[in-house]
Amino acid sequence: MSIRDRFPILQKKVYLNSCSQGALSLDVKQAYETYLRDWDEKGSPWEVWMERGEAARQAFAGLVNAEPDEVAVCTSVSAGVSALASALDFSGERNKVVVSDFEFPTIGQIWHAQERRGARVVHVPAAGNIIPTERFAEAIDERTKIVSITHVCFRNGSRLDVPAIVELAHRQGALVLLDSYQALGTFPIDVKALQVDFLTGGTLKYLLASAGLACLYVRKDLIPDLQPTTLGWFSQANIFAMDIYANSPSPTARRFEAGSPPVPNIYAGLAGINLIQSIGLEKIETHLLELTGAIKEGAMQRGFTLVTPADPARHGALITLRSHNVTQLVGRLEEGGIITSSRDNNLRISPHIYNNLDDVNRLMDCLTHHKELLV
Numbered sequence: 001m002s003i004r005d006r007f008p009i010l011q012k013k014v015y016l017n018s019c020s021q022g023a024l025s026l027d028v029k030q031a032y033e034t035y036l037r038d039w040d041e042k043g044s045p046w047e048v049w050m051e052r053g054e055a056a057r058q059a060f061a062g063l064v065n066a067e068p069d070e071v072a073v074c075t076s077v078s079a080g081v082s083a084l085a086s087a088l089d090f091s092g093e094r095n096k097v098v099v100s101d102f103e104f105p106t107i108g109q110i111w112h113a114q115e116r117r118g119a120r121v122v123h124v125p126a127a128g129n130i131i132p133t134e135r136f137a138e139a140i141d142e143r144t145k146i147v148s149i150t151h152v153c154f155r156n157g158s159r160l161d162v163p164a165i166v167e168l169a170h171r172q173g174a175l176v177l178l179d180s181y182q183a184l185g186t187f188p189i190d191v192k193a194l195q196v197d198f199l200t201g202g203t204l205k206y207l208l209a210s211a212g213l214a215c216l217y218v219r220k221d222l223i224p225d226l227q228p229t230t231l232g233w234f235s236q237a238n239i240f241a242m243d244i245y246a247n248s249p250s251p252t253a254r255r256f257e258a259g260s261p262p263v264p265n266i267y268a269g270l271a272g273i274n275l276i277q278s279i280g281l282e283k284i285e286t287h288l289l290e291l292t293g294a295i296k297e298g299a300m301q302r303g304f305t306l307v308t309p310a311d312p313a314r315h316g317a318l319i320t321l322r323s324h325n326v327t328q329l330v331g332r333l334e335e336g337g338i339i340t341s342s343r344d345n346n347l348r349i350s351p352h353i354y355n356n357l358d359d360v361n362r363l364m365d366c367l368t369h370h371k372e373l374l375v
């Protein structure tokens with residue numbers, strides 16, 4: 001079966017909204033059916049469900065080249081990062097949190113919530129559609145506890161120079177959290193090569209599965225000294241000890257988990273990640289470079305304003321165009337059978353492995369038809 005045939009929606013729509021939600025595959029649909037069948041046939045198969053949870057941990061670890069014990073399986077990026085933030089000590093001299101202005105709101109909100117615990121949050125502002133690395137150099141100093149950056153910005157598709165920022169942070173003794181939600185599933189990611197201390201992301205977008213499943217990578221040697229206060233029984237060393245008299249965190253990154261795992265999302269997430277891995281991230285990366293290249297070229301030829309940086313090394317799978325009235329533009333495209341989305345005044349076009357150049361051509365024709373809505 002071809003890749004496109006695995007996604008029934010493609011028979012009816014040009015689907016270019018993977019930055020928001022990956023298209024539903026037959027594989028993920030079947031995974032949900034398997035979940036229901038297991039529940040129906042086995043009753044309460046918690047052993048099976050726990051095994052699936054461990055399989056999800058391994059799958060996330062495999063995606064980013066981590067060890068399974070370095071991965072917490074969370075219900076959202078927000079939950080994982082909140083647990084991480086709760087484990088950091090801001091009471092001393094080193095209390096500064098450096099946050100890029102390209103972060104998803106949840107990240108900024110979580111760090112600002114730590115102000116009550118002594119954190120000082122400093123934002124690194126953008127210069128147009130990029131954040132120059134020098135701006136991080138100005139913000140990061142010997143009082144910086146953590147530098148919190150996004151891999152690819154959800155608003156404009158801009159990709160930060162992660163290795164350069166990690167080097168700046170580590171030179172000052174600061175930790176680095178990388179939010180890879182908009183990158184996971186679009187190109188190979190290796191936490192060891194990037195040398196990030198923490199990485200997070202979820203399955204909703206380019207991992208082709210559902211909301212309610214995410215991961216938090218925590219570098220192995222950091223785990224023993226990080227004691228989250230946002231937790232639950234699934235974060236304990238022995239989940240089924242049922243000890244009401246003590247908090248005994250797991251020695252692994254599981255200490256960043258909380259309550260009962262999101263079992264249906266784990267079935268779906270595993271199917272999505274397995275599908276991505278069976279295609280291969282190098283192949284996906286090459287395909288997306290071709291498609292994003294064609295979108296940028298088509299837009300520039302027609303005189304549309306590209307918000308995303310043109311340099312392929314400086315953007316992810318998301319290309320954004322400036323619009324006078326983006327809500328109307330998304331609506332017009334939808335009437336033409338083309339699914340996109342928007343943030344700010346930007347039209348977000350986010351292809352995946354299941355898109356092709358015909359999709360790009362149809363998009364360009366429709367945009368040309370509505371060019372009065374573009375800048």
Ligand SMILES: Cc1ncc(COP(=O)(O)O)c(C=O)c1O
Pocket residue numbers: 075076077078079104106150152154179180181182202212214
């Ligand atoms: C870059 C990025 N980070 C975080 C999130 C939110 O993650 P969650 O809803 O799992 O907390 C999103 C979702 O849109 C995102 O794009």
